[in-house]
Amino acid sequence: MLYQYPFSPPWLCTRVKNHLIGFTQTAILDDMNAKNTRLWLRVELHVHTAASTDSLVSPQKLVEYCQQIGIDRVAVTDHNSIEGALKAYALAPERVIVGEEIETTQGELLGYFMTEHVPPGLEPMEAIHRLRAQGAVISVAHPFDRVRGAQWTAEGLLSIASHVDAIEVFNARCLGNHPNQQAANFARAQALLTTVGSDAHSLVEIGQASLYMPPFEDARGFISALQYALPRNRLSPAYVHLFSTYAKLVKRLRKGKTAQP
Numbered sequence: 001m002l003y004q005y006p007f008s009p010p011w012l013c014t015r016v017k018n019h020l021i022g023f024t025q026t027a028i029l030d031d032m033n034a035k036n037t038r039l040w041l042r043v044e045l046h047v048h049t050a051a052s053t054d055s056l057v058s059p060q061k062l063v064e065y066c067q068q069i070g071i072d073r074v075a076v077t078d079h080n081s082i083e084g085a086l087k088a089y090a091l092a093p094e095r096v097i098v099g100e101e102i103e104t105t106q107g108e109l110l111g112y113f114m115t116e117h118v119p120p121g122l123e124p125m126e127a128i129h130r131l132r133a134q135g136a137v138i139s140v141a142h143p144f145d146r147v148r149g150a151q152w153t154a155e156g157l158l159s160i161a162s163h164v165d166a167i168e169v170f171n172a173r174c175l176g177n178h179p180n181q182q183a184a185n186f187a188r189a190q191a192l193l194t195t196v197g198s199d200a201h202s203l204v205e206i207g208q209a210s211l212y213m214p215p216f217e218d219a220r221g222f223i224s225a226l227q228y229a230l231p232r233n234r235l236s237p238a239y240v241h242l243f244s245t246y247a248k249l250v251k252r253l254r255k256g257k258t259a260q261p
């Protein structure tokens, strides 16, 4: 992924640089597509549905919204579940990638092109083995974000680096750019591919962070295309975290109601 804008002077802040990167690369790609030289795909790699405890988005609404705003491929990555992803895939197999955000005994992994659920609470290497066994692509979700529940230690992250395909170097739900910058540095040092994701728990967040990629059909094609991917990233405002808090509350209330005699 072309992550650094080669002409940005060092005094520009990261947020301005990201805008410049997005603006320039999008303009280049729009031009390429206009000339019909190659139709690249806009790909969103980190989205939740109601199968997560902290989202209320139905798979149907997700698929419709992606079509509406021009997301050509969307990876549904619910917390420790592939149920929502399978439902979305059944509705739009050409648009949906079945994925999962798996909580390990350390931080979280992102699996793509999955066919089987991987349960939470496994040692990272055990989760990686289960993902590899089904031919999935593996990225590491927001590895340096210290405000998330699950946390990677430095040793833990180093020990899995050679066993994963990519690192998520931009997560739109981070509260600042520092964790994303650290993730990008780590990916570069380890010579790993990079992914980005909105980590959308509501419809309005979808597309905050996406990649333009050459066309791909399966896990192998995805890995090849990822090498040429161009990011279009924007941090989400902090208030989007209220959407997931609200979703958790609604689900707790619903559960309470159904539990009543």
Ligand SMILES: [Zn+2]
Pocket (backbone or CB within 6 Å): 046, 048, 077, 101, 199
């Ligand atoms: Zn997530």
